[in-house]
Amino acid sequence: MGANPRTSQPRSPVNSSPEHKAAQPPRIVEGSVDDLATALLETAPGARLFRISDANVDALHGAALDAALQRHGAEVHTLVIEPGEEHKSLETVAALWASLIQLEVRREDCIVALGGGVTGDLAAFVAATILRGIRFVQVPTTVLAMCDAAIGGKCGFNLKGKNLVGAFAAPERVLHWYPLLDTLPQREFAAGLAEVVKSALIEGEEALVALEEDARQLAARDPDASRRAILSAASTKCTIVEQDYRESGARKLLNLGHTFAHVIETATGYGDFNHGEAVAMGMVLAARASRQFIDTETGLETRLRSLLETLGLPTDAPTLPADTWTTLLRRDKKRLQDDVQLILVQQPGSLVLHPTAPNDLAVWLADGAPLTVTPDAATAR
Numbered sequence: 001m002g003a004n005p006r007t008s009q010p011r012s013p014v015n016s017s018p019e020h021k022a023a024q025p026p027r028i029v030e031g032s033v034d035d036l037a038t039a040l041l042e043t044a045p046g047a048r049l050f051r052i053s054d055a056n057v058d059a060l061h062g063a064a065l066d067a068a069l070q071r072h073g074a075e076v077h078t079l080v081i082e083p084g085e086e087h088k089s090l091e092t093v094a095a096l097w098a099s100l101i102q103l104e105v106r107r108e109d110c111i112v113a114l115g116g117g118v119t120g121d122l123a124a125f126v127a128a129t130i131l132r133g134i135r136f137v138q139v140p141t142t143v144l145a146m147c148d149a150a151i152g153g154k155c156g157f158n159l160k161g162k163n164l165v166g167a168f169a170a171p172e173r174v175l176h177w178y179p180l181l182d183t184l185p186q187r188e189f190a191a192g193l194a195e196v197v198k199s200a201l202i203e204g205e206e207a208l209v210a211l212e213e214d215a216r217q218l219a220a221r222d223p224d225a226s227r228r229a230i231l232s233a234a235s236t237k238c239t240i241v242e243q244d245y246r247e248s249g250a251r252k253l254l255n256l257g258h259t260f261a262h263v264i265e266t267a268t269g270y271g272d273f274n275h276g277e278a279v280a281m282g283m284v285l286a287a288r289a290s291r292q293f294i295d296t297e298t299g300l301e302t303r304l305r306s307l308l309e310t311l312g313l314p315t316d317a318p319t320l321p322a323d324t325w326t327t328l329l330r331r332d333k334k335r336l337q338d339d340v341q342l343i344l345v346q347q348p349g350s351l352v353l354h355p356t357a358p359n360d361l362a363v364w365l366a367d368g369a370p371l372t373v374t375p376d377a378a379t380a381r
């Protein structure tokens with residue numbers, strides 16, 4: 001992938017002044033590690049930097065980023081956390097708070113989140129809360145974090161359910177250094193592509209067709225196809241976040257597949273599936289629910305399954321008992337009074353919120369999500 005520094009702000013003008021920071025998506029800077037160091041230090045001149053990474057990323061890439069930052073004159077402190085969704089917890093947050101206080105963190109300092117979505121969500125939450133908030137920069141190291149998690153300002157941790165404690169806090173910059181992806185395990189690379197598929201479904205037919213055309217190259221981790229896919233998804237997210245930072249409207253569409261995914265992740269103890277895999281299965285359930293509950297496009301589920309499978313993602317959710325679905329659907333943050341706000345797809349680019357009673361949904365899901373609309377009837381409509 002390109003080593004030249006580029007600044008990508010798809011469809012959104014750059015404005016990082018403090019009064020706009022909350023409503024504007026962050027500027028995405030692409031380039032080499034030194035370009036990133038330069039951009040980072042421009043963002044936080046004179047700040048001490050606290051780099052937070054999980055142990056895997058720290059071992060693979062921490063030294064290279066720290067060395068670049070030090071070459072540019074920065075003072076860097078490193079805080080390492082345990083990898084994995086199971087460590088996206090209050091205990092990890094508390095340990096980071098304690099370390100920062102011990103290191104005498106100051107208001108003008110800056111946190112650098114070098115890692116995937118788990119690190120990014122935790123580091124951003126810690127930055128939002130320590131000393132009532134200090135600056136932070138995201139250096140995402142997974143596909144999922146580059147195209148989604150690092151953008152948009154949502155942060156937090158899991159407590160009795162997925163992401164149930166958190167805040168909105170916008171990073172100063174998101175820095176894309178694509179060679180970081182070279183070490184990403186194939187399963188994690190594929191998982192990130194689930195959010196790319198989600199974004200294409202939200203964006204519309206043209207984006208979905210482009211992704212379908214690129215699918216084989218993406219599955220083979222072709223660098224240009226990967227960068228195209230990441231930037232396209234990031235662009236969709238930036239546009240939506242700009243319209244609706246606090247998720248009172250359009251941003252809810254980004255939860256496509258996530259209501260089901262969060263139940264699958266929580267019910268399986270974050271062990272069997274990673275987030276992207278759960279989102280892939282959740283989107284297939286959302287497509288099926290779209291057939292069941294609204295007048296959706298015929299063949300969408302089949303088309304989605306085919307794309308996800310080409311990208312190496314699972315499409316069949318595990319069987320869960322109805323009471324597990326009910327209990328966990330009731331914990332969904334996006335509930336409106338008693339109803340779950342399902343995101344359903346009429347057709348690519350046209351998504352709707354569909355309030356549904358958790359009990360009814362749970363019984364349908366536990367029964368294997370049977371379609372009462374038969375494929376033939378749907379075709380004839």
Ligand SMILES: NC(=O)c1ccc[n+]([C@@H]2O[C@H](COP(=O)([O-])OP(=O)(O)OC[C@H]3O[C@@H](n4cnc5c(N)ncnc54)[C@H](O)[C@@H]3O)[C@@H](O)[C@H]2O)c1
Nearest residue numbers: 056083116117118119141142144148149154180183184275
């Ligand atoms: N804030 C948001 O808007 C938002 C959006 C989507 C997802 N998320 C969150 O993101 C999290 C999932 O993120 P993720 O999929 O990036 O998971 P992750 O951060 O757990 O990373 C996945 C695994 O890959 C390893 N890894 C990361 N980068 C690597 C690299 N370059 N080379 C080798 N190994 C590497 C990590 O150590 C980890 O084991 C979930 O907690 C989800 O809730 C947040």
